[in-house]
Amino acid sequence: MEDFYKVCVKLYASEVTPPSGDADLFVPIFHEWIRDGDLDLISLDVADYAHVPDGPGIMLITHETAFALDRSDGRFGLLAQRRTPLDGDGAAAVASTLRDALKVAARLEADFRLADRLRFDRSEIRIEANDRLRAPNSDAGFRAFGPVVREGLQRAGVERVGSLRRIENEPRDRLALEARVAGLSLVSEVVAP
Amino acid sequence: MSIDQPRWKDVLADRMPPAMAEEIDLYEGQMELRKQRKIEDKVFAEIRLRRGAYGQRYDNGKRYDGTKTQEIPFPRRSLTKGPDTEWDAPGMQRIKIPYGWMTAEQLETLADCAEEYSNGILHITTRQDIQLHFVDIEDTPDMHRRLAAVGITTREACGNSVRNVTGCPKAGICRDEVFDISPYAKAETWFLLGHRDVQDFGRKFKIAYSGCGTEACGRVMMHDLGFIAAVREEGGKEERGFKVVVGGGLGPVPHVAKLLYEFMPEDEMLPVSQAISRVYARLGEKRNRNKARIKFLVAKLGIDEFRRLVDEERQTMEPDPRWKDWLEEAHRPTREALDSPATDGSAFDAPGFEEWARTNLYDQRQEGFVSVTINLPLGDITSRQSRKLADIVRQYTSDALRTTVDQNFFLRSVHKQDVPALYKELHEAKLVLSGAGTITDVTSCPGTDTCKLGIASSRGLGAELREQLEARELQFDPLLKDINIKVSGCPNSCGLHHIGDIGFYGSSRNVGSYKVPHFLLMLGGARDDNAGNYGLAVGAVPSKRAPEVVDRLLDLYRDEREDEETFRAWVMRVGKKVIKEKLKDLLPVPGYEEDPSFYVDWHDAREYSIGDIGVGECAGEVVTLTQFSLATAESMAFDASVAIDDPGTDEEGVREVGRGAYLAMVAAAQGLLKVRNPDASQEPDVVFRQFREEFLDTKLFFERFIGANESQYFVNAHEAGGAVRDRDEARRRVEEAQLFIEAAHACYSRLLQAQAAEAGVAIAT
Numbered sequence: 001m002e003d004f005y006k007v008c009v010k011l012y013a014s015e016v017t018p019p020s021g022d023a024d025l026f027v028p029i030f031h032e033w034i035r036d037g038d039l040d041l042i043s044l045d046v047a048d049y050a051h052v053p054d055g056p057g058i059m060l061i062t063h064e065t066a067f068a069l070d071r072s073d074g075r076f077g078l079l080a081q082r083r084t085p086l087d088g089d090g091a092a093a094v095a096s097t098l099r100d101a102l103k104v105a106a107r108l109e110a111d112f113r114l115a116d117r118l119r120f121d122r123s124e125i126r127i128e129a130n131d132r133l134r135a136p137n138s139d140a141g142f143r144a145f146g147p148v149v150r151e152g153l154q155r156a157g158v159e160r161v162g163s164l165r166r167i168e169n170e171p172r173d174r175l176a177l178e179a180r181v182a183g184l185s186l187v188s189e190v191v192a193p
Numbered sequence: 194m195s196i197d198q199p200r201w202k203d204v205l206a207d208r209m210p211p212a213m214a215e216e217i218d219l220y221e222g223q224m225e226l227r228k229q230r231k232i233e234d235k236v237f238a239e240i241r242l243r244r245g246a247y248g249q250r251y252d253n254g255k256r257y258d259g260t261k262t263q264e265i266p267f268p269r270r271s272l273t274k275g276p277d278t279e280w281d282a283p284g285m286q287r288i289k290i291p292y293g294w295m296t297a298e299q300l301e302t303l304a305d306c307a308e309e310y311s312n313g314i315l316h317i318t319t320r321q322d323i324q325l326h327f328v329d330i331e332d333t334p335d336m337h338r339r340l341a342a343v344g345i346t347t348r349e350a351c352g353n354s355v356r357n358v359t360g361c362p363k364a365g366i367c368r369d370e371v372f373d374i375s376p377y378a379k380a381e382t383w384f385l386l387g388h389r390d391v392q393d394f395g396r397k398f399k400i401a402y403s404g405c406g407t408e409a410c411g412r413v414m415m416h417d418l419g420f421i422a423a424v425r426e427e428g429g430k431e432e433r434g435f436k437v438v439v440g441g442g443l444g445p446v447p448h449v450a451k452l453l454y455e456f457m458p459e460d461e462m463l464p465v466s467q468a469i470s471r472v473y474a475r476l477g478e479k480r481n482r483n484k485a486r487i488k489f490l491v492a493k494l495g496i497d498e499f500r501r502l503v504d505e506e507r508q509t510m511e512p513d514p515r516w517k518d519w520l521e522e523a524h525r526p527t528r529e530a531l532d533s534p535a536t537d538g539s540a541f542d543a544p545g546f547e548e549w550a551r552t553n554l555y556d557q558r559q560e561g562f563v564s565v566t567i568n569l570p571l572g573d574i575t576s577r578q579s580r581k582l583a584d585i586v587r588q589y590t591s592d593a594l595r596t597t598v599d600q601n602f603f604l605r606s607v608h609k610q611d612v613p614a615l616y617k618e619l620h621e622a623k624l625v626l627s628g629a630g631t632i633t634d635v636t637s638c639p640g641t642d643t644c645k646l647g648i649a650s651s652r653g654l655g656a657e658l659r660e661q662l663e664a665r666e667l668q669f670d671p672l673l674k675d676i677n678i679k680v681s682g683c684p685n686s687c688g689l690h691h692i693g694d695i696g697f698y699g700s701s702r703n704v705g706s707y708k709v710p711h712f713l714l715m716l717g718g719a720r721d722d723n724a725g726n727y728g729l730a731v732g733a734v735p736s737k738r739a740p741e742v743v744d745r746l747l748d749l750y751r752d753e754r755e756d757e758e759t760f761r762a763w764v765m766r767v768g769k770k771v772i773k774e775k776l777k778d779l780l781p782v783p784g785y786e787e788d789p790s791f792y793v794d795w796h797d798a799r800e801y802s803i804g805d806i807g808v809g810e811c812a813g814e815v816v817t818l819t820q821f822s823l824a825t826a827e828s829m830a831f832d833a834s835v836a837i838d839d840p841g842t843d844e845e846g847v848r849e850v851g852r853g854a855y856l857a858m859v860a861a862a863q864g865l866l867k868v869r870n871p872d873a874s875q876e877p878d879v880v881f882r883q884f885r886e887e888f889l890d891t892k893l894f895f896e897r898f899i900g901a902n903e904s905q906y907f908v909n910a911h912e913a914g915g916a917v918r919d920r921d922e923a924r925r926r927v928e929e930a931q932l933f934i935e936a937a938h939a940c941y942s943r944l945l946q947a948q949a950a951e952a953g954v955a956i957a958t
Contacts, residue, residue, distance in 0.1 A: 004198075006309060028798035035258035035799075042266055044283065045251060047327070047642065048796045049314055051570040051656050053623035054577070056313055061327055063267065063281060066312055072577055081312070084281075084329055130309050133199055172301060172580050174308065 004090035004134050004148070005082055008174065009101045010070065010126035012077040016118045022050040026058040026069055029111055033060070039103060041065065065100045073169075073176075078105050078120065081130060090145075094127060094152025102156075106186035122184045125153070126167070128174040137175040142166045149177055159183025201335045208342040216348060217341060220244050221334040228272060228280075238275030245287040245350030246333050248275065249326065249643050252282035259799030274330055283327040285643060286311070287350040288340060292360030292378035292402065293321035293595035293603070295345075297583035300594070302343045304579035306336050315579055317572040319636060319689050320399070321596040322350065322357050326643050348386060353394045355470075358382045360402040361410035362595040362603040365527065366557040366564055370404030371422035372433060374411075376523035377462060378402040381420075384463050384515055385470070393474040395485030399442070400466075406436065407721065412598055414450045415441045415692065415727075417487045418469060423456055434458045439469065439499070440491030443686035445903075445932050446925055447727045448488040451496040453503070459523070461507075463516045468506040472499070483902050492921075529591045530562055530606035538610035543617040545625060552668055553629040554612070557605070563612060565604040566629035567619065570659060571637055571652055572600030574624075581622035589615050598689075600636055601629060628668030632676045635659045636689055640682025640699060641794065647682035649699025649710045653795025654739055655680045655688075661740050673747055676760045677720060680712070684932055691727040692718040694760045695743060700733050700935060701801070703820065703942060704782045710736035710794040710801045713931075716746075716764045716772065717838060726761070729834040729924075730931050731769045731776075732827065737791045738779045745776055770835045818871050819941055822864025823934060829857035830930040837924050851917030854930035855910040861930075861937040862888075862907060868944050881911045894940050903929070903936035 017025065027046055034043040042063035049055045049068075056068035056079070063084060070079035080101035082093055105120045127149045129135030135145045146164055153161045162180040169176055206214065220240065227237040254265045267281035274280045288303065295303075303323055307315050310332040311325035318324055328336070337347055349355055358378050365373035381400060385391050391398065400418045403411025413419030420435040434456050441450025457465055469487075476494075478485040491499050555564040567574075567582065574582070586594050586604060589611050595603045607615060619625045628634050637655030641647035658678060667673050679693030690696030696715030701708050711733040718728030734742045749772065754763050764772065782791050792800050833853040836842050842850065859877045862884040866873035869887070874880060884907070888894040894904050906929035917923040 023796050027796060031259065031798040034256070035260065035263075042268075044265060045256070046798075047312065048653070048656075049312075049573060051659075052314065052573045052575055055573070055575045059312060061283070061312075063265075066327065068312070072313065072575060083283075083327075085331075132305060132309065133201055133204065170577075170580065172305075173577070 003085065003088060003093070004129075004131060005085045005093040006130040006134075007090070007093045007097045007152075008079055008081045008126075008128035008130050009094070009097045010073075010077045010079045010128070011101055011105050012075055012121045012124060012126070013105075013118055015076045016114060017076075022057045022069060023048055025113065029108070029113060030058065030060040033107070038107065041100065060104070062100075065097060067101070067104050073126070077126075078108070080104065090148040091151040091155055094149050095155035098125070098127075098153065098156040098158075102184075102186050109186060120186065122186075123180060123182065125179045125181060125184070126176060127152075127179060128176045130174055132174070135175050137169070137171055137173060141175045142177070145175055146177065149179065153179060153181065201338045205338050205342040209338060210341065210344075213341040213346060213348075214338070217334055217337045220337070224330070224334070227274065234273045234275050234278070238278065239352055241274060241330070241333075242352035243349055243354055244333065244337065245289070245347030246328070246330060247285040247287055247351050248278055248645055249282065249284045250641065250645050250647065252279055252284060252645070253277045254279045254282065257799065280330065284330055285639075286325045286328045286333060286336065286347065287318070288323040288325070288345060288347050289350045289357040289382075290321050290323055290345070290596050291358050291382040292364070292375055293362050293597060294360075294375065294379075294593060295595070296343070297586040297592050297594075299343045299345055300579050300583045300586070302339055302345070304576035304583070306339055307579075308576040310336050313576045315574050315576070316639070317569060317574075317596045317600045317602070319598050319600060319638065319687060320357050321359050321362075321598060323596070324639075326639075346386065349391075351397075353396055353398075355385045355388075355391050355398045355400065358385075358400045358402070359411070359416075359598060361404050361408070362597045363408075363410055363555070363564065363605075364402070364404050365529070366555075366559060366562070366605050367404055367408075367410075368556070368558045369408060371424055372404065373527075374402040374404050374420070374422050375527075376519070377420065377435075377459070380463065380519040380523065381466060384519075385466060388467070388470070390467055390470045390474060394470075395477045395479040396482060396487075398470070398473065398487065410598070412689075412692070412720070413438060413441070415443050415447070415689075416450060417442060418466065419450050420462065425456055432458060435462060437465065440488040440496070442486055442488045443689065443691050443727075444486070445483075445684040445686075446488075446928050447686070447691050448492065448925070449727065451491055451499075453496065453500055460517050460520060464507060464510060464513070465503065467513075468503045468510060471506050471510075472502045476502070481902075481905070483905060492925075529593055530559070531589065531591060531608065534608035534610040535588055536611050536614040538613060541613045541617045543613075543620040543625075545620070545627070546613065546616050548669065549616065549625050549627045550612070552627045552631055552674075553625075559606065561609055562606050563609055565607055565612070565615065565619075566597070567602035567604065567624050568626040568629040568634055569601050569624075570626060571635075571655055574602070578622050578624055581618070582624065585615060585618050585622070588618075599630060599634060601634070628663065628674075630677075631668040631674040632670075632678060633659055633662045633668040634677070635662075636677075636679045636693070638681050638687035640680075640688075641797075644682055644687075646685060647699060648701055649682055649712055649736055650794040650796060651680040651682035651688050651697070651699060653797065654697065654712065654736060657795050658740055658743060662743075667747075672751060672754075676747070676750075678743065679718075684713075684935065690715050690718070692720050693728065694718065694764075695746060696728050697734075697739060699736075700938070701942065702733055702735075702782075702938060703945065705785070706945070707785055707792055708801055708942060709782050709792055712736055712739050713935075714739075714742060714776075716769055717761060719761050729769070729838060729927065730831070731773050731834075732780065732831060734776070734780060735782050735791055736794055741779050742776055745779065746772070749775060765838065768835060769831070769838065773831070818867040819864040822860055822867060823937060823941065826857045826860035826864065826930075826934045826937070829853055829860060830927060830934060833857065833923075833927045833930065837920070837927055847920050847923045848917065850923040851910075851926050852915040854923070854926040855913075855915035857930040858907045858910055858933045861934045865894075865937055865940055865944075868941070877911070877915075881907070888940070893944075894936065903933045906930070906933045 047059040167176040272280040360378040438450035640651030681688030697712035715728035719726040
């Protein structure tokens with residue numbers, strides 16, 4: 001049986017969207033990344049859902065992970081959703097998805113079109129289990145998923161993982177955890193596996 | 194600590210109907226066999242299509258990045274899920290929602306599936322299906338199990354099969370209907386699903402139900418098979434039945450359905466459907482998919498002969514108890530409203546209510562009840578919004594809602610007293626977009642966003658038009674609000690451009706050495722009369738000028754309309770020739786250096802088609818002989834379209850239309866011949882012979898992904914000597930000429946690319 005891999009990681013950021021909307025800002029950036037092969041991921045396409053309220057906004061779809069400039073929980077941020085299985089266990093999926101998110105976040109922060117405007121929060125990470133069968137949004141699900149998340153964050157190179165709490169959300173939503181972390185860096189030292 | 198590894202297959206074993214569970218197990222097994230190369234990829238393609246697992250753009254492993262075509266390095270390059278379709282490439286899952294009806298629980302399951310297997314977006318199609326995009330094929334069996342556990346099937350959602358049976362979303366509450374068609378559409382769905390007589394079609398088969406003949410909701414006339422509710426007096430008793438039409442369809446060559454039976458008793462509905470299926474399976478075209486829809490069979494045989502064959506077939510069929518065992522339920526009264534209002538109707542605090550109520554509420558024939566349209570931008574809704582909507586459905590209705598062919602949700606039988614509270618909850622879910630069914634409620638197919646056949650960005654244009662029209666609040670303009678706009682990404686008409694007051698479909702044009710996204714403007718279509726009037730192309734407009742074109746059309750209509758004239762009536766009175774003249778200044782494309790934005794499609798950043806081609810001697814805005822010929826061909830086709838639209842065109846005029854459309858194809862073919870021979874003859878026989886030798890025998894003309902072989906239109910017209918039998922055929926010939934010219938444009942682009950490749954320069958695709 002394949003391992004648990006359906007994980008989402010969200011890094012929060014300040015709103016940067018100009019009056020012209022997400023599309024004008026992020027669509028060219030993502031297309032350029034694909035053209036130039038800037039990510040060490042198999043990049044597939046850019047999807048535009050900017051017209052949907054509190055939706056995934058502009059998405060960069062890769063074979064491994066889908067990245068959304070997401071507002072689904074009412075806060076703007078980068079949501080990385082693991083799409084395909086990977087070698088390893090659930091913690092490996094958390095670590096890999098976080099690394100993917102950090103890579104993309106670092107690139108966005110460094111983009112000249114967003115310079116000094118977009119900054120991701122280094123102290124808070126939202127991690128979701130995108131698999132209601134194996135990690136339901138319940139106390140039992142939290143008990144199983146929590147340690148996996150903690151281990152995954154450590155494997156990703158997060159220096160210190162502080163509190164890890166279950167986010168009280170709508171029961172039908174995905175099981176969601178908030179991790180308070182220190183030493184989270186968007187740069188290369190945590191990008192390396 | 195590890196996480197337990199339960200399986201949906203086991204967890205849902207008791208909740209799935211056994212037949213559905215078996216089918217899904219079988220499908221999963223076939224996936225494994227394909228991975229072991231024990232099933233041919235062509236065969237597996239049809240298998241997955243019949244499970245609704247469709248291809249998606251770039252699944253051939255190639256993607257144009259604005260400068261060149263890049264290979265996508267999927268992990269398992271040698272494994273395919275169909276010809277030239279990579280296994281690892283994400284695909285689209287189409288999910289059938291018969292007559293649009295679903296429960297809150299089903300909506301919740303769809304929301305979960307969208308989150309876990311797609312991108313958290315549910316997309317409603319113009320045939321009331323739900324589509325999820327960017328789906329990994331490995332996820333599809335479990336997704337199908339979760340859907341099956343709540344009574345949803347994806348079986349035969351794609352492929353050469355009976356597709357989702359659509360039905361008027363107002364059925365049962367409509368003020369104008371004859372009777373509620375819902376139980377009939379339901380019976381048809383489940384009777385034909387997997388039926389042995391519908392497994393051998395040459396193409397897909399679409400069925401629709403309407404409660405009346407005049408409204409737009411059912412769109413029966415554009416379907417392969419359509420049922421319109423009817424009653425008659427028989428022995429002093431009222432008898433229910435249907436007016437039956439057959440052989441309609443949009444797509445590249447649209448047909449309005451023909452009358453098969455003026456009245457067919459309700460208990461004949463299933464056997465007649467079965468008989469029609471058997472005739473279609475037996476006599477329908479199988480090899481040439483471009484001629485395989487039932488509309489071509491009906492046109493070829495004539496409706497009288499087709500009817501005779503159906504009647505004959507009906508007599509040979511063994512009786513089936515399922516033909517009638519559903520009828521009792523069809524007559525049983527249904528109740529979908531709550532017994533009493535859920536709220537006291539007290540005042541509330543939510544902005545925008547008055548505006549929303551003006552466009553999104555429908556007064557039901559049942560006193561004290563309304564229906565509510567949830568207007569979804571481009572048919573999209575998030576998983577979280579869907580769950581909130583499911584709560585609202587449970588709270589204010591008896592647990593059901595419907596999808597609509599306008600890509601919206603429709604809540605029925607809401608107590609009027611509950612509307613303020615319901616609005617407040619919709620407002621919190623950000624589901625209170627006003628303008629449902631108005632000019633701002635633009636319909637659009639997926640187009641180049643995800644569809645393999647997309648030529649231009651229909652969703653990009655749709656979003657842009659919606660935004661611009663909403664900014665001007667035209668959804669409340671009494672004169673303009675009822676005009677509807679429909680956009681397709683290609684001629685196949687998934688966006689229903691033929692029945693929009695204003696329709697667009699994607700196209701591309703060469704300007705100098707560049708490709709420029711365009712849309713073919715269609716005018717004269719109408720949703721009314723069950724979508725019984727199709728528009729014809731006026732001409733190609735640059736994609737970036739499409740919003741200006743719409744503005745101009747609205748201004749012209751506002752200024753020139755007479756009395757209570759509708760937009761369509763104005764178009765028909767003034768004529769497309771005059772209108773085209775008034776749009777003339779919006780048609781040219783500025784040079785690339787002057788405004789490169791014209792060379793990029795809506796909501797994209799890649800240059801639509803630009804490479805090093807043209808740099809050097811080819812640079813500049815040189816209009817080639819081929820381009821002149823193609824422009825001439827377009828003018829001829831346009832003139833023919835104007836003439837066929839004119840009710841005053843007599844028999845002789847109709848013949849001239851047919852001949853004119855044929856000669857337009859000759860001009861287009863001659864244009865292609867001029868690529869190699871600037872002195873190519875214009876004599877039709879010579880053009881045809883040379884075109885056959887140089888473009889057909891060599892397969893140079895054939896577009897790889899467009900699916901259609903438009904050259905056959907030219908062949909047929911030439912073999913008929915340009916003659917047509919009647920008005921219908923002349924109209925079709927005009928459509929075919931337009932498509933042939935489009936294909937000639939595409940072919941010309943490929944020739945330019947080939948020339949550039951020979952010259953050793955990088956090219957755009």
